[in-house]
Amino acid sequence: MLQTYFPYIIRIIVSAVLGLAIGYERELQKKSAGVRDVALITVGATMFTIFALELAAEFTGCDIARIVGYIIASMGFLGSGIIIQRKGDVEGLTTAATLWAMVATGLFCGIGNYVMAVFASVIIYLILKFKHVMKKIEAHNEEKKC
Numbered sequence: 001m002l003q004t005y006f007p008y009i010i011r012i013i014v015s016a017v018l019g020l021a022i023g024y025e026r027e028l029q030k031k032s033a034g035v036r037d038v039a040l041i042t043v044g045a046t047m048f049t050i051f052a053l054e055l056a057a058e059f060t061g062c063d064i065a066r067i068v069g070y071i072i073a074s075m076g077f078l079g080s081g082i083i084i085q086r087k088g089d090v091e092g093l094t095t096a097a098t099l100w101a102m103v104a105t106g107l108f109c110g111i112g113n114y115v116m117a118v119f120a121s122v123i124i125y126l127i128l129k130f131k132h133v134m135k136k137i138e139a140h141n142e143e144k145k146c
Contacts, residue, residue: 008050015046015109018121031095042106049110075103
């Protein structure tokens with residue numbers, strides 16, 4: 001019986017690892033959504049995708065696209081709770097966008113497309129790190145001016 005579910009178990013494990021990796025980066029930056037949050041969102045998206053696939057296999061006429069659409073929309077709802085505007089400054093937008101992108105990673109894992117899931121996670125990580133690289137370059141340029 002476990003043999004039947006083994007591909008799904010692997011999908012959930014891969015999504016958890018990718019979510020933990022991106023969440024760890026957010027945690028290091030002391031952002032509001034950290035390791036557990038990102039991992040749970042990624043795993044949740046994977047589980048709902050697996051659920052949609054199982055439902056479609058069991059019942060003809062099941063619209064998987066609607067389930068996927070609701071996964072994405074619900075993440076938008078969660079992400080909106082992270083975004084805060086203070087005195088013309090917006091905080092949490094990058095974290096909300098990261099969570100939204102990790103839903104897509106979870107969807108890739110849910111359909112068993114590990115290449116795209118890993119590739120997307122690497123790109124997300126690089127985008128998150130780009131800000132820190134730019135700050136270092138700016139600081140280095142400021143030192144040269146003085």
